[in-house]
Amino acid sequence: MNRTLGSTLLVSGTMIGGGMLAMPLTSAGIGFSFTFVLLIALWLLLTYSALLFVEVYQTATHDAGIGTLAAQYFGKTGRVISTIVLMVFLYALLAAYVTGGGNLLSSILPEFGSQEIAEKLAIVLFTVFFGAFIVIGTKSVDGINRLLFFVMLIGLALVIFSMVPHIHMDNLMAMPLDNLLLISASPIFFTAFGFHGSIPSLNNYLQGNVKALRFSIITGSLITLSVYILWQLSTHGVLSQNLFLQILQQDPTLNGLVTATQQITGSEITAKIVKIFSALALITSFLGVALGLFECIQDLFTQTFKRATNRFTIGIFTFLPPLLFALFYPKGFILALGYAGQMFAFYAVVLPAALVWKARHAHPNLPYRVFGGNILLFIVAILGLIITSIPFAIKAGWLPTVVG
Incomplete structure (x- = not known):
C-alpha cells in the first residue's frame, strides 16, 4: 500500500508541471465551460491509453522497458522506433525542466560573478542535486x-482560497472567441496529462502488480484532473476574458498571470505562493520525467546492448545530454520541445493501442482487459494521429494560434 500511494503521487506529480500555470492563458479565448469539457x-483519452499499457504489461516481466515491450510484438523495428521517440521526447522535456x-x-542564490555564470552554475546544481535522487x-x-x-497542494489550496472571493459567474460563462481554438488548444492540454513515460518505472517499482498500477493511474490522474479544474475555475472566474486578452498582449507568460493575480487579490503573498507552487510543480515533473x-x-543497455551497467553510468547518460544543451545550446532543445507533443501523442496513444491490438491476438485470455474492445482501440489510435497533426495545421494557417 505504501508503494501504491507513492506511485499515485508520482503519476500526479509528473503531470502537474509548470505548464499547468500557462493553461489559463492557453484557454483565454475558449472560456471555462468549453475548457472544462x-x-x-483528454483525461478520459489519456487515462484509457495508460490503462492499455497496464493490460499489455501482463504479458512481460515487470522490469521490461518500453523498448523491450515494443520488440516483443513488433521486433527490432518496434524497439528502435519506440525507444527513439520516447528518448527524444523525455530528453526535450528534461532539458526544459533543467533550464527552468x-x-x-x-x-x-547569492550573486556569483556575471549573471550568465550564476545561471549556468544554478543549472548544474539543480541537475546534480535532484538527479541524485534518480540515481x-x-x-x-x-x-x-x-x-x-503535499507542500505543492497546500500552496495551491492557499492560492485558490485567496482567489475564490473574487470569482464572478459572468466570467465563467464566457464563450469561445473562435470555436476552432478548442481544437488548437488540444495538444497543449493533451501533454498536461502526460505521465506515460514513467509507467515502466512504476510497473517495476510495484513489481508488476496490475491492481496497484491501475489504482495509481486512475487515482493519480483524477487528482490531477481535479487540480486542473479548480485552477481553471479560479483563474477564469477571477479574470474576465477581456482582461485575459490584455494580459496576453502585454506579457503572455507566467509573470503576466502572476501580476494580474496580485492586482486582483491585492496580495503579494498570493503572488509569491504562485511562484513557489510553480517551482515545486517543475521539480515534481522533473523527477517523474527523469525517472x-x-x-x-x-x-x-541491458536488453538491446546486453550490457549490465551501474546506476551512476546510466545517470550520466540520462542527465549529461540535457545539461549540456541547457548550458550551451538551449535553442536546440526548445526546437525539439516544439515537436515533443507529436512524439508524445505517438508514444502515449498510438503505441499502446497497437501493442494491445497485438497482445489480444497473442494472449486472448489475459486476466485484466481494458473496456471498449478493438473498435475503441482503433478510434483512440485515430484520435492520437489527429492530435499529432494539429500543430502542423496551425503552422499552415488552417487553425488559429493559441498561447501555450
Missing part, C-alpha cells in the same frame, strides 16, 4: 516527491 475528454529549474535557483533509486524519488507534492528516461536508458 476539453479537460474531461536553474533559472529559479539562480534567482535565490539512488525509485524509493528515494518516491520519498522526496511525496514531501514536495522514466533513466529506466528507458537502463532497458536500452
Whole structure:
C-alpha cells in the first residue's frame, strides 16, 4: 500500500508541471465551460491509453522497458522506433525542466560573478542535486516527491482560497472567441496529462502488480484532473476574458498571470505562493520525467546492448545530454520541445493501442482487459494521429494560434 500511494503521487506529480500555470492563458479565448469539457475528454483519452499499457504489461516481466515491450510484438523495428521517440521526447522535456529549474535557483542564490555564470552554475546544481535522487533509486524519488507534492497542494489550496472571493459567474460563462481554438488548444492540454513515460518505472517499482498500477493511474490522474479544474475555475472566474486578452498582449507568460493575480487579490503573498507552487510543480515533473528516461536508458543497455551497467553510468547518460544543451545550446532543445507533443501523442496513444491490438491476438485470455474492445482501440489510435497533426495545421494557417 505504501508503494501504491507513492506511485499515485508520482503519476500526479509528473503531470502537474509548470505548464499547468500557462493553461489559463492557453484557454483565454475558449472560456471555462468549453475548457472544462476539453479537460474531461483528454483525461478520459489519456487515462484509457495508460490503462492499455497496464493490460499489455501482463504479458512481460515487470522490469521490461518500453523498448523491450515494443520488440516483443513488433521486433527490432518496434524497439528502435519506440525507444527513439520516447528518448527524444523525455530528453526535450528534461532539458526544459533543467533550464527552468536553474533559472529559479539562480534567482535565490547569492550573486556569483556575471549573471550568465550564476545561471549556468544554478543549472548544474539543480541537475546534480535532484538527479541524485534518480540515481539512488525509485524509493528515494518516491520519498522526496511525496514531501514536495503535499507542500505543492497546500500552496495551491492557499492560492485558490485567496482567489475564490473574487470569482464572478459572468466570467465563467464566457464563450469561445473562435470555436476552432478548442481544437488548437488540444495538444497543449493533451501533454498536461502526460505521465506515460514513467509507467515502466512504476510497473517495476510495484513489481508488476496490475491492481496497484491501475489504482495509481486512475487515482493519480483524477487528482490531477481535479487540480486542473479548480485552477481553471479560479483563474477564469477571477479574470474576465477581456482582461485575459490584455494580459496576453502585454506579457503572455507566467509573470503576466502572476501580476494580474496580485492586482486582483491585492496580495503579494498570493503572488509569491504562485511562484513557489510553480517551482515545486517543475521539480515534481522533473523527477517523474527523469525517472522514466533513466529506466528507458537502463532497458536500452541491458536488453538491446546486453550490457549490465551501474546506476551512476546510466545517470550520466540520462542527465549529461540535457545539461549540456541547457548550458550551451538551449535553442536546440526548445526546437525539439516544439515537436515533443507529436512524439508524445505517438508514444502515449498510438503505441499502446497497437501493442494491445497485438497482445489480444497473442494472449486472448489475459486476466485484466481494458473496456471498449478493438473498435475503441482503433478510434483512440485515430484520435492520437489527429492530435499529432494539429500543430502542423496551425503552422499552415488552417487553425488559429493559441498561447501555450
